[in-house]
Amino acid sequence: MARWSRAPRDPRVRPVAAADRRNRVILTAEGLRLPLVLASRGARVGALLIDLALIGATIILTTLLLVWIANGVGLTKGPALKPGARAAMEALIVVWIIAMFLLRTAWFLWFELGPRGATPGKRLVGIRIAARPGSDGAATRLSAEAVIARNLLRDVELFMPFVFVGGALQAGSDTTLAGWAALVWFGIFALFPVFNRDSLRCGDVIAGTWVVETPRRKLATALSLGDGAQGISALTGTQYRFSDAELAIYGAYELQTLERVLRDNRPAALAEVAEAICRKIGWSSGRGDERAFLDAYYTQLRARLETELRFGKRKADKYDAVAFDPRFRLSVAELAVYGDTQVTVLDRLLRDNDGDAIARAAGAIRAKLGRGDWAGDDHGLLTAVLAQLRARSE
Amino acid sequence: MSATVRNSLTGWFSRKQSADIAAAEQAALRSDRFRLEREADWRRLDSIVARIEAGRIGAISDDDLAALPVLYRTLVSSLAVARDTTLDAATLGWLEALAQRAWFAVHGPEAGFRGWFAQFFSGGWSAAVRALGVEIVIALAVMVAGTVIGWLLVAGNPDWYFAMMPAHDGDVRVPGASRAVLYGSLFGQSGQTGLSIFAAYLFSNNAQVSILCYALGFVFGIPPLLLLVQNTAMLGALLWLYHGQGLTIELIGWLAVHGTTELFAILLAGACGIHIGRAMAFPGNRATLVAAAEAGRRTATVMIGVVLMLIVAGLLEGFARQLIDATAPRLAVGLGILGFWLVYFFAYRPRKAAR
Numbered sequence: 228m229a230r231w232s233r234a235p236r237d238p239r240v241r242p243v244a245a246a247d248r249r250n251r252v253i254l255t256a257e258g259l260r261l262p263l264v265l266a267s268r269g270a271r272v273g274a275l276l277i278d279l280a281l282i283g284a285t286i287i288l289t290t291l292l293l294v295w296i297a298n299g300v301g302l303t304k305g306p307a308l309k310p311g312a313r314a315a316m317e318a319l320i321v322v323w324i325i326a327m328f329l330l331r332t333a334w335f336l337w338f339e340l341g342p343r344g345a346t347p348g349k350r351l352v353g354i355r356i357a358a359r360p361g362s363d364g365a366a367t368r369l370s371a372e373a374v375i376a377r378n379l380l381r382d383v384e385l386f387m388p389f390v391f392v393g394g395a396l397q398a399g400s401d402t403t404l405a406g407w408a409a410l411v412w413f414g415i416f417a418l419f420p421v422f423n424r425d426s427l428r429c430g431d432v433i434a435g436t437w438v439v440e441t442p443r444r445k446l447a448t449a450l451s452l453g454d455g456a457q458g459i460s461a462l463t464g465t466q467y468r469f470s471d472a473e474l475a476i477y478g479a480y481e482l483q484t485l486e487r488v489l490r491d492n493r494p495a496a497l498a499e500v501a502e503a504i505c506r507k508i509g510w511s512s513g514r515g516d517e518r519a520f521l522d523a524y525y526t527q528l529r530a531r532l533e534t535e536l537r538f539g540k541r542k543a544d545k546y547d548a549v550a551f552d553p554r555f556r557l558s559v560a561e562l563a564v565y566g567d568t569q570v571t572v573l574d575r576l577l578r579d580n581d582g583d584a585i586a587r588a589a590g591a592i593r594a595k596l597g598r599g600d601w602a603g604d605d606h607g608l609l610t611a612v613l614a615q616l617r618a619r620s621e
Numbered sequence: 622m623s624a625t626v627r628n629s630l631t632g633w634f635s636r637k638q639s640a641d642i643a644a645a646e647q648a649a650l651r652s653d654r655f656r657l658e659r660e661a662d663w664r665r666l667d668s669i670v671a672r673i674e675a676g677r678i679g680a681i682s683d684d685d686l687a688a689l690p691v692l693y694r695t696l697v698s699s700l701a702v703a704r705d706t707t708l709d710a711a712t713l714g715w716l717e718a719l720a721q722r723a724w725f726a727v728h729g730p731e732a733g734f735r736g737w738f739a740q741f742f743s744g745g746w747s748a749a750v751r752a753l754g755v756e757i758v759i760a761l762a763v764m765v766a767g768t769v770i771g772w773l774l775v776a777g778n779p780d781w782y783f784a785m786m787p788a789h790d791g792d793v794r795v796p797g798a799s800r801a802v803l804y805g806s807l808f809g810q811s812g813q814t815g816l817s818i819f820a821a822y823l824f825s826n827n828a829q830v831s832i833l834c835y836a837l838g839f840v841f842g843i844p845p846l847l848l849l850v851q852n853t854a855m856l857g858a859l860l861w862l863y864h865g866q867g868l869t870i871e872l873i874g875w876l877a878v879h880g881t882t883e884l885f886a887i888l889l890a891g892a893c894g895i896h897i898g899r900a901m902a903f904p905g906n907r908a909t910l911v912a913a914a915e916a917g918r919r920t921a922t923v924m925i926g927v928v929l930m931l932i933v934a935g936l937l938e939g940f941a942r943q944l945i946d947a948t949a950p951r952l953a954v955g956l957g958i959l960g961f962w963l964v965y966f967f968a969y970r971p972r973k974a975a976r
Contacts, residue, residue, distance in 0.1 A: 255728075259697045261721055317818055324821040328828065332928075340737070343674050344725065357725070362908055368728045371737040373914075376921035382829075383836035390829065429836075433897065434921070435914025442718030446664070447711040451650050483710040490711070529708050530650050536706060537651075 251425075251439075253366040261366065266354035266438040268426050277348030282330055289326050293319050331386060335378045340371055345441070355441045359425070373434040380430030384416035450489055451526040459519065467523035472554075473508040474531045480544035482532060485525050489518075497521060546610055554601070555611035561596050562619050565612075570620070573613040577606075585609060652707035659699050666692040667719055673726040693723050741922065744971040749922035751967065756892035756899070760849060764888060767850040771857020785851075785858045794859070800866040807868070807875045808946055824935030827883060828928050831890035835924050838894030845894030852887060874948035877955025879938035885962055886930035893920035893927075930962075 249265040297319055300312075338346040345355040356374070358367040388409030395405030420426040425437050459466055488496050494517075501517040504510075504524060532542060542548050576588055589605035592598075592612060601608055669685050669692070672678070700716045707713055750757075774781040779796040786794070794806055830848075837844035856876075863872040897916045904912035937958070945951050 255697075255724055257694065257697050259700065259720065259724075261724060262717060263721065320818050321821045324818070324825055328825045332828075342676050342726065355725070359910075359914065362911060366724070366728070370918060372918035372921040375925055376917040379832055379921065379924055380836050382832050387833065432910060432913055433836075433917030435911070435918060442714075442721060444715055444718055446660075446667075446715045449653050449656060449709055449712060451653055451709070479708050482708055486710050526649070529652075532708050533650065533652055533706060536708070 252364065253360040254364045255366045263357070264440040265425060266352075266440050268420055270352045270354055270440075271420075271426075271438055274346065274348035274352040274354060277351055278334070278346050279348075281347055282334055285334075286327065286330055289330070290323065293323050332378070332382060335381060336375060339374045339378065344369060349438075353441050353443060354438050356436050357439050359431075359435050359437050367435075369436065373436050375434075377430035377434035377436050380428075380433055384413075384429060388413045447490065450486060450522065451529055463516075467520055467527075469508070469524060469527050471531070473510075474528050476507055476545060476548055477528060478542035478544040478546075478548045479532060482525070482528055485521065485528070489521060489525060492518075547614075555608055557596075557612065557615050562615060564595060565616055567620070570613065570616050573609055573616070577609055577613065652703070652709060652712075655699075655702065655706065656709070656712055659695070662692055662695055663699070663716070663719065666696055666723060670719070670722050670726045674722070689727070693727055696720055696723060741925065744969070745922055746926045747966050747969050749919060750889065750926070752919055753889070753892045753896055753923065756895045757888065759895055760845075760888050760891040763846055763849045763891070764853045764884070767853030768857040768860070770850065771854030772861045773857075774854070775858045775861045782858050782862065785855050794862060796862060796865075798862075798866075800868065803863055803866050803868055804871070807871050821935065821939075824932050827886075827931045827935065831887055831927050831931060832924070834887065834890040835893045835897075835920065835927070838897035838920075843898065845891045845898070848894075849887070849891040853884075856884075871948050874951035874955070875942065877959075878942040878945065878951050879934045879955075881955045881959035882930055882937060882962065883934035885959065886927045886934060889923055889930075890927045893923050896920050933958075 249267065251263045251265060253261050253263060255261055297316065300315065335346055338349075339356055343350060343355060344357065349355060356369065356377070358369040358373060360366050391405045391409040391412065392402060395402045416429060420428050425431075427437060431437055485500065488500050497517045501520050504521075535542065573588070576584055585605050589601075589608050592608065593601050665685070665688070669681055669689055672680050696716070696719060700720050703713055703716055771785060775785070775796075782796050794803065830852075834845050834848045837848070860869065860872065863869055897913065897920060900912040900916035901909055907915070937954070941954060942951070945954065
């Protein structure tokens with residue numbers, strides 16, 4: 228199941244997932260901020276290997292085809308070739324040499340100039356090439372010159388080592404040395420993408436391109452539109468209705484986790500999440516009715532969060548939700564009791580996440596403000612107080 | 622505004638979509654109503670983009686093609702609104718993905734392979750070569766210097782000859798060879814067979830060298846300079862060898878047939894490499910990456926031209942040189958082709974190709 232419950236954390240420090248490091252935003256001419264995800268290095272290696280395999284297969288097929296043609300017209304049989312047959316044989320060899328050259332250089336060029344901006348390997352992996360934006364983030368158009376430049380460099384990065392070894396074999400000199408030189412050469416170019424932020428290879432640097440993921444998805448139906456969204460229990464036929472307080476505890480993050488769980492529709496995960504919500508809001512859901520319960524909760528939570536969104540209140544997750552929690556609303560006079568020192572202390576307490584220390588601090592706050600009714604949920608109390616102190620100082 | 626475009630804008634109220642409107646009125650959430658009202662337009666854009674991606678431009682009706690810009694702008698504004706109002710991750714994710722795909726479709730590679738090629742021959746190539754003015758002069762100076770160095774080194778000590786010319790078994794072109802032997806290496810080979818194979822092999826080999834010459838430019842332009850010197854030093858050594866037997870003009874004729882084209886191509890490849898190196902070493906006010914990318918795109922056009930020139934050189938070397946067996950016609954062919962290149966690059970300036 229997705230991370231429904233996480234370790235408490237400071238709401239300001241968002242953990243950076245590996246995928247986030249690959250997120251980029253370009254600004255189109257229409258003023259749209261378009262998010263892109265850079266292709267992972269693994270995906271690019273995979274795409275390259277698929278392409279090389281396809282090129283290899285094409286080379287073998289072309290060669291076999293030409294040999295078959297030569298055999299078919301009897302060019303290779305007989306002790307002495309007639310002049311006409313020899314000319315035809317020559318022509319076939321020329322076709323072969325040109326085909327090999329074209330396959331090596333034009334394969335990538337031809338496909339990347341197409342409307343998909345991707346070779347067959349890249350398409351299978353789900354990535355494409357795109358123009359890097361200017362230094363101000365403005366999106367630029369992928370030009371034919373850029374595609375050509377990045378693929379001319381590929382020739383040197385990828386095929387040059389073979390030339391080293393081949394040259395040494397031809398000249399009859401030391402192939403071990405040439406092998407090492409080829410390895411070092413290849414290593415330099417293969418490691419180049421590891422040492423820059425956008426995982427550019429040399430060809431990308433020269434051409435001003437990068438490789439991004441191509442999203443491919445179907446538009447799923449909205450969960451809030453189905454019959455289940457009405458909140459009618461499958462067991463009793465009654466309608467689930469949640470109060471504002473019961474909906475106030477979660478933010479957008481939890482809503483989207485819930486959406487994912489509902490779309491996956493795995494009974495075990497549904498039961499687990501339903502139980503977690505019930506525990507939190509003090510309900511008990513009937514066994515076997517989790518789907519209806521969660522559908523209703525999802526729709527009503529989304530309705531509430533979207534209404535708040537329209538009024539400019541964006542609750543990112545349950546920690547934000549706590550900060551906005553009306554239960555822990557402090558008056559201006561109550562906030563005036565605390566200063567910057569308390570902000571620092573609360574911040575450290577929540578980061579360290581030591582249960583005893585948090586309980587002691589919550590107790591102290593309750594005593595100081597005379598709010599004995601704030602019992603329970605020490606962590607929520609501290610988070611709310613910290614968020615409001617910070618909001619005041621800003 | 623055409624009737625088509627107006628239809629696409631007011632399409633929500635057509636009879637076909639009345640069911641959608643009914644559904645939208647039923648929907649409880651405002652964001653769902655928003656989606657249901659616009660979904661038909663989004664899906665239409667999706668199907669157009671899918672056909673563009675598949676390269677089936679012909680399968681797109683004129684109506685759809687005319688509506689594409691409007692649909693795209695509708696989507697852009699839908700997405701901007703949705704980001705601020707909806708928390709339906711599936712819808713939002715799909716809209717983001719569609720916006721990205723549509724952007725690539727609308728702003729994809731400008732012309733495709735064929736359109737680019739036509740533009741390339743009608744002025745694009747020449748303009749790109751002219752843009753390299755300074756680097757061409759530098760590369761030419763380096764090549765002349767390389768030739769002189771090669772000559773002087775071998776004249777000082779003939780052992781240098783073997784260091785510069787890669788040894789081939791049975792190569793008669795060595796210091797101390799008689800005039801008759803050297804003469805024989807230049808003339809009287811028109812009966813040879815396998816010329817076309819030789820030509821194709823030469824082209825493939827030379828293309829490799831020139832691409833290397835270009836691609837190494839990003840190490841601040843030094844490798845291209847070295848490659849130019851190394852290649853022309855061989856030429857200097859060869860000139861010295863034939864000069865010793867009074868065959869200078871015969872050798873120049875033998876080389877000129879394909880050499881004017883091939884050396885010109887290598888000159889351009891070197892100039893491209895120097896251009897990239899110069900842009901990276903002295904980017905000026907631009908970031909180094911930006912400068913490198915600009916230089917790379919400018920020189921890529923020239924490099925495609927270089928590969929084409931090498932094909933021509935390979936054909937000339939494989940066929941014309943062996944078939945033309947006298948110095949004067951060889952010189953005429955070589956210089957004629959050189960003249961053609963010079964006119965094509967520097968005098969041919971069609972106005973519409975100015976990009």
